[in-house]
Amino acid sequence: MKKLRSLLIFTLIAILLAACSNTSDTSEKAEASGGEYPKKTLNVVIPFGPGGGTDLYLRKIMEIMQKEKIYTENIKIENREGGSGAVGWGFLVTKKGDPYYVAPTSGSFFTTPLVSNTSFTYESFTPIALMGADDLFLLVKEDAKYNTLEEFIEAAKSGKRMKIGGVGQVSDEMIVPNLLAKEAGFEFDYVPFQGAGELTGALLSDSLDAIVGNPARSLGQIKGGLMKPLAFSGMERLPEMEDVPTYTELGYDVNLSQPRGIILAGDVDQEVQDWWIDAMKKVSETEEWKSYLKDNGMSEYLLFGDDFATFLEETNTKFKNSLEDTDN
Amino acid sequence: MGDILTNIVQGFSVALTPMNVLLLLLGAFIGMVVGIIPGFGASAAIAILLPLTLSLDPTGAIIMLAGIYYGSQYGGGTTSILINTPGDSAAVATTFDGYPMTMQGKAGKALITQAIASFVGGTVGVILIFSFAPMFAKVALKFGPPEYFMLMMMGMLTLVWMTDDSKLKGFISAFLGLAIATVGVDVISGTQRYTFGSPELINGISFIPVTIGLFGLGELFYRIYAGSHKDDRLEKLDLSLANKNTWPKMKELLAAKFTFLRGSVIGFVTGVLPGAGATIASFFSYTIEKKISKEPQEFGKGHLPGLIAPETANNGATSGAMVPLLTLGIPGSASTAILLGAFLMYGLQPGPLLMIEKPDFAWGIISSMYLGNVILLVINIVAIPVFLMIVKLPYRFLIPVIIALCLIGTFSLNSSLIEIWILLIFGIVGFFMKLYGYSPAALVLALVLGPLAENTLRQSLIMSEQGMAIFLTRPVSLLFLMLIVVIVVYPYVKKLFIPRHTA
Structure with a gap:
């Protein structure tokens, strides 16, 4: 009887350990990503908890990518929350050059590095696309x-x-x-x-x-x-x-969005970046994405590659200026 | 009345479809299991399962996710009772009388009572939703930062009551909790406090590793220190369900009928208020019960009402939290916030129109909560022999299992190694607190209430044009303030006017 009991306990622990082990990261070194990208599991790093705005839109994009067979390998989504995004994006920084790590952008993407000592700024990553915006x-x-x-x-x-x-x-x-x-x-x-x-x-x-x-x-x-x-x-x-006017219409230069974008780890090959820009264009054209934007009251605001990079820079300046203003 | 009947009929016709019953069973079971694992709570489980439910229809999916939510309150108390380790912070108050019962060899009775109390709390909550949801929603709309601050002050008062035996040590414990609560980003000013540049500390020290450390590991170390692991008294007890002594006596339960009722209602009302939640509800309920009891000295020593009060309250609170979620689209807790995310994911717009435009959805979920409580009561009682094996297990086998559970539960939450260290440190702190008679419960409650009290006070003061006057000019806040004054002053007044006739 005692034997049976300890066996039971060990099985329990084994199950628990197995259940938890899929969160441990498999840090593989990036391989040459010529021609036939993708050929490995994609790691999606979400720096916030599940169920929030940032989490939901990135999961939606991944769902569309799988449904439309844009990404043919497995996709593994991980929430690495903490420190207003510092933990998640801080993790992505360490994956420099690895083409199999993607992450979202949000307001904290700019504000967290501006107010605390993080290992990254908005420039540390490879910009892919802006897929929409949350306005207020x-x-x-x-x-x-x-x-x-x-x-x-x-x-x-x-x-x-x-x-x-x-x-x-x-x-x-x-x-x-x-x-x-x-x-x-x-x-x-x-x-x-x-x-x-x-x-x-x-x-x-x-x-x-x-x-x-x-x-x-x-x-x-x-x-x-x-x-x-x-x-x-x-x-x-x-x-x-439709009957709610924008600030701009009313003559006030107020527009600052929560940018719902997508980025890769820093320093990935040009070909990979191009592959992703192309993929995001495909996603943004699907009915599913369009209705997602509509259902969630997001503004349809698309930018790709260099345009997105410029946008990131402008947005960062806006955040920086307003933070400095309010400090005084 | 006719409306209520229509709601009930409509709700049950949705909830009783085979698919929805199956999903409910699954959700309730998962909830119960995750509730049992210390640290790994409902919000984490809902979040993980959320993406997997996408292929289901919205009602079925939410029925399952809600099942996880209130199911976890059933499981949460199980480990509180058996190994003094609360499954989540709402189950801390369950340790007060639940664990002493286990130590007295009454674990079976405690578990069954807990299941019944959870059932009553959940069921009373569902009945209250069916009949008065819109009314309670209006109550929630009276609560702004000043009212919450007053509510937190009431919570702090329960701290004073809780530490009846040794006020000084109780206060020291509470202040330690408040001090720990200051770590992290200050919500009001946005500056970091005591994070020492570590990004993992930006969000502060979570109460989960602290709670598990103080209670679970602390108790473990203490028992090893006290040598009670050599005590095999509990192993020899007959704890099977066939044994009459395992069941609580009908007389005892009936004697506590008002405790059941009070706990359920206190829990429900506290749960309705966004941000207050099950933890505060369970402490409120426990202290009120102790305060009005004829035998307050029995509390903390394995007194049945001391177990019923917090367990009815934390389950009542989970039902209560569904009210602002369904009627206003306002989430009242971490778990309901994720449920709100799920609503959005299914294209359901949370707000006052949800119940009007999608009545089958809203009432279907509420009805399923009623069924869920019945199912959970049955699962719980059936599972009790399995749990009781834990009590009879020799302590030398139990120790590594508890430690592994605590570590896994903590790590699974945020995959954070720092939180593992926090867990271990607080395990040692918990041991010394127990050894020298300090109150880990006061520490945890202060840790939960501290940030809420601080934020709401500062929000109130920003909003106020005449400083503290804001607490007097708002009727609900004034009401609370008067209540607090009466509670604080009454004992002194009583002493003055009523001559002491007993020793």
Whole structure:
């Protein structure tokens, strides 16, 4: 009986160990990647937890790549979260030259290296493509006095110090209202929150005057009559919310997106980069990707290769400038 | 009333399709298993399984994922009871009376009571959703940062109650927890505190390795130190389900009927509030029960109500957390945030219209939660003999298994080696705390409440134009404040006016 028991325990441990072992990384040295790329398992490194915006879009891209037989080998997706992306992208940096590691981009891709000592910057990787962008609504509670951005700004200028909430202190959600305040010339208090749930709750409990929020998490609440959008930070209006004007239309130079892009480890061969640019073009043309963008309220914003590299540089400058502004 | 009936009929017609029942079984079972593994909780399991459910229809997939969520609350208490190692932070309060019961040879009784308590908590929660979901959603909408701060202050009060025996040591433990909570990025200013440049510490010290270390490893070291591994008393006990003493007596359960009810409702209401969650609910429930009990001195020594209170509460809370998720699209915990991600993945727009536009989806899930609780009760009681083998296992075999489980559970969370070190360090800390009578529970609660209290206080102060006045001008916050004042002042007032007649 005792023997049986210890056997049982050992089996249990063995199962557990086996279950965990697939997260250990197999660091293979990059092989010559001529001609017949790909011929190995692709490692997808997601620097954030599962279920978030960054995680979802990259998984969608990988799903399409497999469905459409664009990537014919296995695809292994790994969430390496921690340190606002520092852990995940920090890991990708160590895979320099290896053509089998891809990762997403997001706002933290710029902000994390700007505010802490990371082993990488936006330039440490091989840029492939921008597949879309998450822009932000400026939202007020349904029963708020203001119906337009102008009315809101008017109130903000005439003595009422607005309290605007967003997720994170060093994030696009902090920068967008700051850009607006600077352009329109009013002062406000930014109230940072840790998650979108608490943030929405704070607006709805009359604790804040306005919040910023991306379409995916706020469309349902807008349509459900809990809050109303005053403006949108995208380059163009969002098809699902056609009557919400963009800041640009209203004469304010405010647009800063959460860039949903895709990058490879640094220093991969030109051919591999070209293969991926081509692959991403194919993905972006599929109906599935288009409907994904639509369903999640993302702006269709495509850039490839060098154009994407330029975009990264511009975005980094925007983030850097606004961070320096708010420091003062 | 007619509405409720329509909802119930519609819900069950969705939940009872063979495919959905199968998915529910699978989800509930997985949830229970991951709940048992210390550290490896519901949010991690949902996240890992999320991509695999993509081929299912949305209702079936969410039924399964929700099953993992509340199933894990059943499993979480199992290891609390058996080896003093909470499966997640919501099960910490279960160790208070659950583990002493095991030490007294009443592990079977504790496990069955826990399963019943979980069932009652979950079921009362589901009934409350069916009948009052929209009403509770309105409650959630009254809670902004000032109200949460007051709620956290109430939580801190429970800390004071918890440390009745030795206030000084309790406070030292709590302050240690608060100090640990300061590590990581400060949400309000964005600056890093005590990270020493390590990217792994940017998100702070997670309470999971701390909890497992303090409770699981700490207890283990202590038992080796105390020589209780040589004690084979427990191995000789008859713990089979056939033994009448394994089952809690009907009389005992009936005597605790209000404990069941209070715990469930406290849990549910706390769960409805986004951000408060099952951990706080279980502590609240435990301390309230101890406070109003006629025999408070029995708590912590294997007292049945002390086990029922936190277990009904943490299961009630998981039902409660579904309310803001389904009615408002606001996630109240890490697990519901991932469920929200799953909604989006299936093209479901979380928000007030979800229940109106997709009633079969919403009520189907709620109905399946009811079924899920029944299934989990059965699985749990059937599985108890397997768990009881652990108790009868000679300690020299058990030690390596527990250590391996703790290490695996911690590592599986973030694949982080630093967290393994944190686990080991807190194992040693936990040993000394136990040895010198400090309170690991106070430390963990402070670690959970600390950042929430700090953030909500600072958010409130940014929002406020007259400093602290914000806590007085908002009705709900004022109500809490008055409640806190009454609770704090009452014992002193009582002493003044009522002459002491007992010693």
